[in-house]
Amino acid sequence: MACNHLSEPNSELAPILASLPAPPPTFTEDLVAAREYFDTQFIEIARNFLRPTLPGATEYVTEYHKIPVEGGEVAVRCYRPCAPEAATFPLFFWVHRGGWVFGNLEQDDYRLKVLAVELQVAIVAADYRLAPEYPFPTGLNDTWAILKWSVQNARRIKADASKALIIGGQSAGATYAAALVQRTVRDHTFVQHRITGQLLQIPPLLHPDATPDELKDKMTSYVQNATSSPILWSSHMRDYYDKLQGSPSDPDLSPLLQPSFEGLPPTYLQICGGDPTRDDGLVYAEKLQAAGIPTKLDVYPGAPHGFHLVFPQTEMALKFNQDFTTGLRWLLEGASTNV
Numbered sequence: 001m002a003c004n005h006l007s008e009p010n011s012e013l014a015p016i017l018a019s020l021p022a023p024p025p026t027f028t029e030d031l032v033a034a035r036e037y038f039d040t041q042f043i044e045i046a047r048n049f050l051r052p053t054l055p056g057a058t059e060y061v062t063e064y065h066k067i068p069v070e071g072g073e074v075a076v077r078c079y080r081p082c083a084p085e086a087a088t089f090p091l092f093f094w095v096h097r098g099g100w101v102f103g104n105l106e107q108d109d110y111r112l113k114v115l116a117v118e119l120q121v122a123i124v125a126a127d128y129r130l131a132p133e134y135p136f137p138t139g140l141n142d143t144w145a146i147l148k149w150s151v152q153n154a155r156r157i158k159a160d161a162s163k164a165l166i167i168g169g170q171s172a173g174a175t176y177a178a179a180l181v182q183r184t185v186r187d188h189t190f191v192q193h194r195i196t197g198q199l200l201q202i203p204p205l206l207h208p209d210a211t212p213d214e215l216k217d218k219m220t221s222y223v224q225n226a227t228s229s230p231i232l233w234s235s236h237m238r239d240y241y242d243k244l245q246g247s248p249s250d251p252d253l254s255p256l257l258q259p260s261f262e263g264l265p266p267t268y269l270q271i272c273g274g275d276p277t278r279d280d281g282l283v284y285a286e287k288l289q290a291a292g293i294p295t296k297l298d299v300y301p302g303a304p305h306g307f308h309l310v311f312p313q314t315e316m317a318l319k320f321n322q323d324f325t326t327g328l329r330w331l332l333e334g335a336s337t338n339v
Contacts, residue, residue, distance in 0.1 A: 003282055006273030007224050010302030012314055017304065020230040026239045028101055031132075038102045042309055049312040050110040055117040058082060062113070063157065069145045071138075072129070076146055077105045078157045079116040079123040089122040090164030090332055093150055095143050095173035095180075097306070099240035100131045103172070111321075119329060122159035124150045128176070136246030136253060143176050144183060151193045161193045164335035166265075166328070168199030171306065172240070175204050178255035178284075185263045194265075197331030201270045201324065202305050205280035206256040207241055207248035208234070215256075221278035229304030234276040256284050261291035266334050268296045268327035270320060275305035296330055298323045 009017075027034050063078040080089055094112060096103045105127050112123050128142035147167070154161050167184075169177030181198045184190040206215075208222045226234040246253040267288055271281040281297075288295045300307075300316055308317035 003218075003273075003279065004220060004224055006278065006299060006301045007221070007228060008273075008302055010274075010300075010316065012316055013303060013307060013311070016311055016314070017229055017231075023230045023233065023236070025235060027099075027236060028239055028243055031101065035102050038098070039104060039106065043106050045309065045312065046107065047110055050114065053114055054110055055113060059117050060113050061158075065149075067146050067149050069129075069142050074129060074142045074146065075105060075127040076149070077109070077112075077125040077127075079112050079125070080158050081117050081120050083158070088155075088158050088160035088163070089120055090335065091150065091154060091159040091161050091166070092121045092123045092328065093147055093165070093167045093177075093180075094123055094125045095167075095169035095176045096125065096127070097169070097171035097173050098130070099236075100136075100139060100172045100175075100244045101240060102130070108170075115325065115328065118325065119332060121164075121328075121332065122157055124157065124159075131245060132243040136244045136250075140176050140179055140252055144180060147180055147184075148189055151189065164196045164332050165193060166197040166199060166331050166335070167195060168201070168328070169203075170201040172204065174200040174202065175253070175255065178203060178205060179252045181264060182251065182255060182258050196335035197266050197268070198264070199268045199324075199328055199331060200281065200284075202272055202275060202277065203269065203281050203284070204237065204277040205284050206254045207246075208238065210248035210254050210257060212257070215283060218283050219279045221280075222276045225274050225276045225278065225304075228274050229307075231307065231310060232276060232305040237276050256280060256287070261287045261293060264288065264291070264293050266294040266296075266331060268331055269298070270323060270327070271297065271299045272303040272305055272307065273299060273301040274303055277305065294334065296327060298327065 065076040066073045126143045126146040128139040167177045222234045251258040285297050308320040
């Protein structure tokens with residue numbers, strides 16, 4: 001495939017990656033220890049890096065809510081800029097990463113505070129119950145319930161979905177984000193609350209066992225990038241899918257398999273060239289463009305999945321994070337011109 005060159009080592013990242021030890025064959029053998037390690041490690045890296053850019057405490061408001069879902073409740077964290085009582089903001093709905101088995105609301109806390117103030121948006125960060133204790137589609141259904149709650153309670157959280165309603169997520173969260181957008185096309189709740197954009201960072205969008213014959217020549221990154229980076233191997237992705245316990249061919253799990261891309265909103269994607277899931281995002285972008293959907297795409301050649309979390313100080317990671325802001329701004333501006 002013509003995209004194989006995107007896996008070629010990046011001159012900035014290659015020496016750093018070469019210095020890292022090989023990862024274990026699975027990160028999920030001891031889930032309690034793995035969750036503690038992942039949460040602590042990534043949260044601390046993010047906080048230490050972003051602390052100097054964090055807005056002052058008087059510049060934003062953070063609220064916490066518990067949302068009832070089938071069989072329990074899940075947490076929601078809402079962010080918005082400080083403003084007069086009557087002010088409302090465009091709504092950005094965010095789903096966190098973590099291979100569907102890790103992750104919580106703390107991971108992106110600093111980043112979302114920065115975005116809320118810089119872009120003047122209301123942000124709803126959705127937590128969800130994790131696999132394997134809660135197999136698919138529990139986590140997705142949790143985020144679906146929170147999305148509906150966000151729209152129905154927009155005034156309460158100082159949001160105005162008519163200004164913009166953007167759904168985004170990173171990695172596993174991007175899988176759920178794409179599935180949520182698909183669901184809104186079919187749900188009457190969103191006839192009046194149209195999704196104006198989706199933002200997908202390093203998205204897994206196709207279970208490797210569900211690749212249609214017509215896409216096999218394009219879907220080479222699981223083989224090409226199988227062990228190219230110690231951050232994420234293809235075998236790790238398969239392990240995460242196994243823990244999730246969903247049907248590989250379910251479009252809610254493999255959004256690339258949805259029968260139609262008509263009616264989807266403008267989309268911004270960030271894709272890493274050294275990522276096993278690289279071609280998921282590239283082919284998804286092709287399908288969007290073929291359906292006439294405005295699509296903006298940034299690709300980071302030679303970068304592994306999640307590199308910006310592990311090496312946030314590198315030039316490419318700085319670009320990735322700045323592109324995140326720019327891409328979200330592009331979606332916000334597009335929504336405002338269509339009001």
